[in-house]
Amino acid sequence: MASCLIGRQLSLCVQKNLWLNSAGCRYVSKAAAKTQVEYDYDGPLMKTTVPGPRSQELTKQLGDIQNVGAVNFFCNYEDSRGNYLVDVDGNRMLDIYTQISSIPIGYNHPALLKLMTNPNNLSTFVNRPALGILPPENFPDKITESLLSIAPSGMTRVQTMACGSCANENAFKSIFIWYRNKERGHNTPSEEELTTCMTNQAPGCPDLSILSFMGGFHGRTLGCLATTHSKVIHKLDVPSFDWPVAPFPRLKYPLEEFSRENAQEEARCLEEVVEDLIVKWRQKGKPVAGIIIEPIQAEGGDNHASPDFFRNLRNISRKHGCAFHVDEVQTGGGCTGKFWAHEHWGMDDPAEIVSFSKKLLTGGYYQKDELQADKPYRIFNTWMGDPSKNLFLVEVLNVIRRENLLEEVTRSGKALLNGLYELQAQYPGLLSRARGQGTFCAIDVRDAATRDRLLLQARDKGMLLGGCGDQSIRFRPALVFKEYHVHIFLNIFNDVLAQNK
Numbered sequence: 001m002a003s004c005l006i007g008r009q010l011s012l013c014v015q016k017n018l019w020l021n022s023a024g025c026r027y028v029s030k031a032a033a034k035t036q037v038e039y040d041y042d043g044p045l046m047k048t049t050v051p052g053p054r055s056q057e058l059t060k061q062l063g064d065i066q067n068v069g070a071v072n073f074f075c076n077y078e079d080s081r082g083n084y085l086v087d088v089d090g091n092r093m094l095d096i097y098t099q100i101s102s103i104p105i106g107y108n109h110p111a112l113l114k115l116m117t118n119p120n121n122l123s124t125f126v127n128r129p130a131l132g133i134l135p136p137e138n139f140p141d142k143i144t145e146s147l148l149s150i151a152p153s154g155m156t157r158v159q160t161m162a163c164g165s166c167a168n169e170n171a172f173k174s175i176f177i178w179y180r181n182k183e184r185g186h187n188t189p190s191e192e193e194l195t196t197c198m199t200n201q202a203p204g205c206p207d208l209s210i211l212s213f214m215g216g217f218h219g220r221t222l223g224c225l226a227t228t229h230s231k232v233i234h235k236l237d238v239p240s241f242d243w244p245v246a247p248f249p250r251l252k253y254p255l256e257e258f259s260r261e262n263a264q265e266e267a268r269c270l271e272e273v274v275e276d277l278i279v280k281w282r283q284k285g286k287p288v289a290g291i292i293i294e295p296i297q298a299e300g301g302d303n304h305a306s307p308d309f310f311r312n313l314r315n316i317s318r319k320h321g322c323a324f325h326v327d328e329v330q331t332g333g334g335c336t337g338k339f340w341a342h343e344h345w346g347m348d349d350p351a352e353i354v355s356f357s358k359k360l361l362t363g364g365y366y367q368k369d370e371l372q373a374d375k376p377y378r379i380f381n382t383w384m385g386d387p388s389k390n391l392f393l394v395e396v397l398n399v400i401r402r403e404n405l406l407e408e409v410t411r412s413g414k415a416l417l418n419g420l421y422e423l424q425a426q427y428p429g430l431l432s433r434a435r436g437q438g439t440f441c442a443i444d445v446r447d448a449a450t451r452d453r454l455l456l457q458a459r460d461k462g463m464l465l466g467g468c469g470d471q472s473i474r475f476r477p478a479l480v481f482k483e484y485h486v487h488i489f490l491n492i493f494n495d496v497l498a499q500n501k
Contacts, residue, residue, distance in 0.1 A: 039110055040082030040480075043488060044462025045092040052089025080107035083478060083485050085464060093459065094488055097466040101298070101330050101476035102358040104396050105405070109480075111395050124388050131160065131384040132377075139387060146393040147364070150339055152326075152354045153347070155366040160385030164329035164357035165219030170379050171353045171365045172223045172290065175323040176208050177378060178352075178371045179289035182321070187374040208289040209241065209281050211274070211322070213248040215300030215469070218292060218327055227292050230300035230469075244277040244288060248297060249305050253435045254421075266309040270316065278320045290323040290352075291316075295341035298330040301469020302442030304435055307345040314347065323352040323371065333359025334400060334479050337410040337438035344437065359479075361396065362389035405479040413438040415483045416475060419490040427497050433472075441475040442468065450500065457496045463489060 051059065051073040058074045079086040083106055085095040095103075105112075115121060129136060147158045159174075161167040181187045189204070197204025212218065212227035219225065220234060226241040228234055249266045252258035278288045293313065297303035317324040331341035333356070342350045352371055357363040362385050373379040400406065413436060420434035420443050433444040445451035448471045455465050455473065468474040477485070 039106070039108060041084045041092055044084070044094050044492070045090075046460065046462045047091055048089045050087065050089075050091055050093075050459050052087065052091060054088040058088065077107065082106040082108075083481055091462070093462045093464045094485065094492075095464045096475050096477045096481070096489060097464045098476050098478050100358070100466065101335065103478050104333055104359040104361070105399050106478045106480045109399065111399050112392055115391060115395050121388075121391055124391055128383060128386060128388070130382050131387070132380045132382075136387055139390075142387065142390045142394065146390045146397060147360070147366075149397065152340055152342065152350060152366055154349050155354065155368060157369060157372055158366050159364050159379060160390075161357075161363040161365070161381075162383055162385060163363040164327075164355065165221045165224050165363075166381065167329070167355040167357055167363040167365050168218045168224045168227075168292070168325075168327060169221045171325055171355050171367070172210055172292075173379060174353065174365075174367060174371045174373060175210070175290035175325065176206070177373060178323065179208060179287075179321075180206060181374065207286045209243040209286045210325075211244045211246060211277060211281075211288045211291045213246050213293055213297070215248045215297045215303055216292070216294055216327075217297070217299035218294075218329075230297075242286065244281050246274045246277055248300075248303055249309060251304060251306075253304075253433045255304065255306065255435070262306065263308070266305060266312075270309065270312050274313065274316055275320075278316070278322065288320065288322050290325050292325040292327055294327045295331045295344070296336070296437065296440060298474065299468055301472050302435060302440075302474050303469070304437070310342070310345045311347060314350065324350075325353040325355065326351040327355050329355055329357045329363075330476075331440060332356045334406050334409055335359065335438055335440045335476065337406060337413060339406065341437065341440075361393050362386060400479060403480075408482065409438045409479055412477070412481050412483050412486055413441065415486040416441050416489075419486060423490070423494065423497065426494075427501070430497055430500060436475070439475060439477050439481055442472045445471050445473060447471055454496055454500065457499065458493060461492050461496060463492045 055073040059068050059071055062068050062071070074088045076086045076088050083094055084092050085107065086092050116125075124136070131139065143158065143160070147160070148156070151158065159170065161170060193204040195204065196202060210227055212229065214229045216227060217230040217234075218227045220228070222238070223241070225235060225238060226243050229245055247269050249262070249269050251262045251265060255262060281288050291313065293310070295310070314324050326342050328340055328342065333339065336344065338344060340354065342354070353365050353367045355365040364385060416439055417434060417436045420431075420436075420441060424431035424434050424443060430446055430450065431443050432446075435442055445454060451467055451471050451473060455467055458465055466474050466476060
């Protein structure tokens with residue numbers, strides 16, 4: 001099947017500039033020159049409303065089995081290509097949301113399909129081992145070739161997991177274990193600790209905490225949920241820990257035009273709040289063992305902060321003996337123009353822990369040596385990742401390097417952000433606060449109801465976008481999103497905006 005798909009993809013080379021000149025493409029900027037993407041389509045193609053009849057039928061069928069309240073429509077992944085997602089009713093949409101930012105190099109990339117045809121890889125796809133106890137022979141080499149080849153500065157250890165939530169959850173455990181061993185001065189627990197932990201009591205289960213930020217999102221498991229503060233729906237009715245929550249800076253955009261005001265806001269959050277919370281929770285008998293933060297708050301509204309903010313926060317973590325945990329689940333993988341968003345901070349020692357998932361195709365976290373678990377089974381689950389995902393990741397990294405995709409992201413991101421600036425100037429009553437780094441961009445809409453309507457209207461015209469925060473639209477294209485695709489988006493989005501003046 002993979003070889004058939006490759007052949008079908010190669011037959012899809014078309015003259016994309018013809019699409020830009022078609023009726024309805026009225027964006028004022030000049031279209032970018034065509035860049036050949038052999039496995040891409042030439043543009044959106046809509047046949048029905050979305051969801052179409054087949055999607056509605058399948059939604060009803062699945063609704064008899066599980067909750068389908070979040071289902072948008074059903075997809076035909078075999079026919080999806082590059083930057084385009086095809087649904088089961090034959091609608092072809094330019095996907096600028098990419099499965100919540102988790103598709104690194106587009107749908108059905110030929111390099112990944114070719115990987116599936118290699119008979120030497122069959123056992124890796126067929127047999128999923130319990131990696132913590134029975135890893136395959138080539139696992140150390142594949143980890144070195146994939147995840148360790150892109151390790152953040154100062155880190156040589158990586159722990160694989162299945163997803164972002166379990167990556168963060170186990171990273172918290174690593175932080176707590178490290179913190180308690182540091183308090184003891186050794187890693188041998190007392191008899192009292194061994195006994196009390198079995199009944200969820202101190203000192204075996206210490207009352208430690210993780211400091212997080214309002215607007216942050218770190219997952220939906222119980223520990224992660226205690227550090228998630230993006231939407232009520234994630235947290236309602238679920239018991240949580242009494243852990244400190246600091247305000248994330250509310251900056252003005254463009255950042256370079258409000259540097260003085262933004263610096264004052266960041267200083268307020270750091271000095272008046274973060275440090276005070278660390279002291280307060282220590283006095284409450286719930287010391288802060290770690291601080292977790294996203295380089296750009298994604299789910300919470302694409303909220304940015306300056307490199308100085310993160311550098312100062314890192315210094316605060318050192319001052320108070322807290323582990324610094326950078327959550328790169330959504331920002332990692334190249335979408336900001338660097339492989340890790342924290343690289344924009346310009347730090348040699350950015351963190352004790354960096355977690356990842358989404359575009360890395362597997363979950364996990366990098367850690368400093370001292371946070372390595374001191375005993376077997378302390379950081380453990382059945383699968384602890386998936387070796388087949390490391391095979392894919394090796395090839396994804398090869399494509400990124402071979403095609404200079406990080407440079408492509410920088411070019412496309414500049415075109416995207418400039419286009420958003422133009423549109424917000426053209427529609428000041430609708431749009432504001434355009435912001436971004438690389439193609440990791442967002443823009444605010446005047447209210448949530450209008451934002452949601454724009455998303456549906458854009459989808460009806462063949463373009464998939466996502467919402468975030470209270471009233472923002474977020475852009476999360478694959479790394480193969482070219483300037484040409486930026487202008488397709490801008491043309492369609494302009495048409496949608498014109499309907500909502």
